[in-house]
Amino acid sequence: MSAKTTSITYAIRPATLGDAPALQRHCFSTQSLEEVTDYLRWCLRQRAQRRVFRLVAEVGGEAVANAQLTLRGPVAEIGSLVVAEAYRGHGIGTALITTLTDIARQHGAQSLEMGVQAHDERVLALYTRLGFVPHHRVESRLVPGGRVLYLRRAIGGDELQQQ
Ligand SMILES: CC(C)(COP(=O)(O)OP(=O)(O)OC[C@H]1O[C@@H](n2cnc3c(N)ncnc32)[C@H](O)[C@@H]1OP(=O)(O)O)[C@@H](O)C(=O)NCCC(=O)NCCS
Known part of the structure; x- marks a missing residue:
């Protein structure tokens, strides 16, 4: 491309x-x-x-x-962006x-996941624009703020049921 x-x-x-x-x-x-x-x-x-x-x-x-992209069965993850x-x-x-x-x-894959530091508003805005919505949070001592917010987007056939 x-x-x-x-x-x-x-x-x-x-x-x-x-x-x-x-x-x-x-x-x-x-x-x-x-x-x-x-x-x-x-x-x-x-x-x-x-x-x-x-x-x-x-x-x-x-x-x-x-x-x-890491493939893990039905949920794939985008990282290192x-x-x-x-x-x-x-x-x-x-x-x-x-x-x-x-x-x-x-x-x-049926769903796609991305982790973001919860306070990063511009990055969140980009992912929201691309159809990702908040899904779950994970505590992590490796990131400033101590928390990663995972966003998800359904990418298979029946998008609403797969979130
Ligand atoms: C987030 C990132 C990958 C976006 O890449 P990009 O090529 O600038 O993105 P695009 O041009 O497709 O989209 C631009 C949008 O990205 C978001 N964005 C976040 N940080 C940005 C930055 N520093 N500069 C430009 N856009 C940024 C904004 O929503 C922006 O839209 P806006 O201009 O309307 O505010 C890039 O800014 C980056 O590498 N940031 C540092 C690393 C990082 O935070 N990675 C994400 C980890 S979850």
């Missing part, structure tokens, strides 16, 4: 191991290149078994955004979510 916005052209494609340096630089600068590479390698192994699908958005030959700061607000986050939604649907 490729798209043009007012100022940038990007392409959404599956991640490859060669994306690690650009992803570390643009999206995961608090992690080392080794950490980013190791996790990417793990994702690609899971991809071979159709459990994890990791996508990047490429601009000018460099991966500047990342998101992944990051768009490099300089490229936000151009529809890349929306395109990544839309593409992963299609992949989840093709693999038989």
Whole structure:
């Protein structure tokens, strides 16, 4: 998939191991290149078994955004959604979510879940616009505020019954 916005052209494609340096630089600068590479390698192994699908958005030959889908039976989860700061607000986050939604649907998932730090109003606004609604909360000492809000969206046939 490729798209043009007012100022940038990007392409959404599956991640490859060669994306690690650009992803570390643009999206995961608090992690080392080794950490980013190791996790990417793990994702690609899971991809071979159709459990994890990791996508990047490429601009000018460099991966500047990342998101992944984890398949777990009827409920799939989108995680690690990051768009490099300089490229936000151009529809890349929306395109990544839309593409992963299609992949989840093709693999038989009935619902799609995303976790968000409950106080992040702009991120919440984006997900609400895409049809996600609050589903449950999980306490976590790993995030500021200590709580992750999980949002869900039904993506199968009978959308209301599957929420
Ligand atoms: C959230 C995020 C992935 C959105 O990506 P994006 O490419 O900017 O999203 P889109 O262009 O498709 O949509 C823009 C919408 O995203 C939301 N948004 C959240 N944070 C934003 C930011 N810093 N800049 C721009 N949009 C942001 C807003 O709802 C915005 O709509 P608005 O312009 O009407 O306020 C991106 O801002 C990001 O990487 N943020 C930091 C990491 C993060 O919070 N990830 C989500 C974890 S749950």
